[in-house]
Amino acid sequence: MSASLLLDLASSASLLVGSLFVLSGGIGLLRFPDFYTRIHAAGLTDSAGAGLILLGLLLQTPGWETAVRLVLIVLFMLLTGPTSTHVLAQAAGRDGVRVWRAGEPRR
């Protein structure tokens, strides 16, 4: 197994798993019963989905300039994605949105 084949396999696996995370985030946004669980699903799209897709692209880059840019994008998304989820959840908590318990209807 040559190095480039290994690299191709790793990057394809990363891209595939990342896309699955994005898809699951979308499905979760539609199906979850409560605001807090929904923003959890959306946050997963931001951090895990985008991070893995960018990792897959990073393994395929031809030169170091593109690689540096991709690393910066990953850093930026890791900084801003969790921040927005956190602030949304805190704001909802202060606003009085109650947590869903099993057995209640979907909000």
Next chain:
Amino acid sequence: MSGSLYVYWLIFALMMIGLYIVISHGNLVKKLIGLNIFQVSVFLLYISFGKVRDGSAPIVKEGIDTYSHPLPHVLILTAIVVGVATTALGLALVVRIFEAYGSLEEDLLHERDAASGVDGPS
């Protein structure tokens, strides 16, 4: 399918949805949103004129021979920023109209104008 016109028809469909929003809805902010949709589809139309088959972005690199035409890109780039500036102007007018009339629905605005007997706000 690339020698055909299907892209233009799709763009015309988007344009018509934007036009429908502008004509049929009475709310001024909704009209501005519809105008925004119309504007974006016009940009898509212009950019689609410049695309060449198997071309690349018009940034000259060695080894690439076919480029998409840069002129539509230049026109649309400035048009986008001009568009947001004029949308901001439209929104400023909306704010002042709301403060003068208390409503943003077009029918109510016309009624209030007719009732007060003048052609515009006092």
Next chain:
Amino acid sequence: MSMFVLMNLTLFGILAATAVTISRLRALYEATMLTALFSLVSASLFVLMDAVDVAFTEAAVGVGISTVLFLGVLALTRSREDVTPRIRQWPARVVVLLAGGMLVYASQDLPRFEGATTPVQVHPVTDVYLRESQDDIGVPNTVTSVLASYRAHDTLGELVVIFTAGVAVLLLLASSPGPGRREEGEGPAELVLADYRVLRVISKLLLPFILLFAFYVLFHGEYGPGGGFQAGVIFAAGFVLYGLVFGVDGARRVLPRPLAWAMIPLGILLYVVLGLAGMLLGGEFLDFQGLRPGDPQAGQHLGILLVETSVGITVAGVMVAVFFSFASRRAAR
């Protein structure tokens, strides 16, 4: 069906579905968010059609600035529209069907999509922009060289339009403080975004990098996608972020109002002085070759850089001033 056609159809399908949903939504906050989605997907479509500069600008402007302005206006006015009566829907449908039908009929004369022999592609000016520009100007990003050198006069006109719109917004909104009641002291004891510690820290951390990125986009616009318009918008977006988190007063401490307002005409002044300098050095208006005597290519480089900088200054000033005049308007309710 090739991958390109498949991606094209998918993106257009998403755009059409979003546009129809926007039409049917009566809740305007949701409609604004869907408009942001519309702009973002259209930016992807621009990338698919090889227009990377345009996609950059649309993503920054359409998704960022436009959405914030709409949300600001909805906070100042009502955020729910009335039901559209049926009597308005039918004339609209007729007009739309007629206009759409005429456009489809007329599109038979349009050049085929992606053809290499369309009038746009075979015109001699294509060769000038793509090949001769490398000898005359030497800038790889032909969009920047066309915008700032070959068609610099057009760009001056567009910049003046942006300037006029910005001044008009300021005349409408900043000349009077609005009908709301004057708050004594600090203002109402409501929750401000700066109370969230994570947001406060992260936005303070990110602001210098956003401004640095704006300068990078400005200077790197000759070698990759970028340029003055995008740089100005990103620069303004940094201050919009700061203003959203720390309030208009906090943002005013960072960027005082006289400075923000002075940026608006400064860019145009710089541009016109540059054009006159070209005339004084023996060429025509906005002729950059004389700027470096003996080396026309270096003169063009300097001219393009100054054009992009002046564009960035005016665009940033207009966006910042417009945002702050919306944000500091006291609501009528």
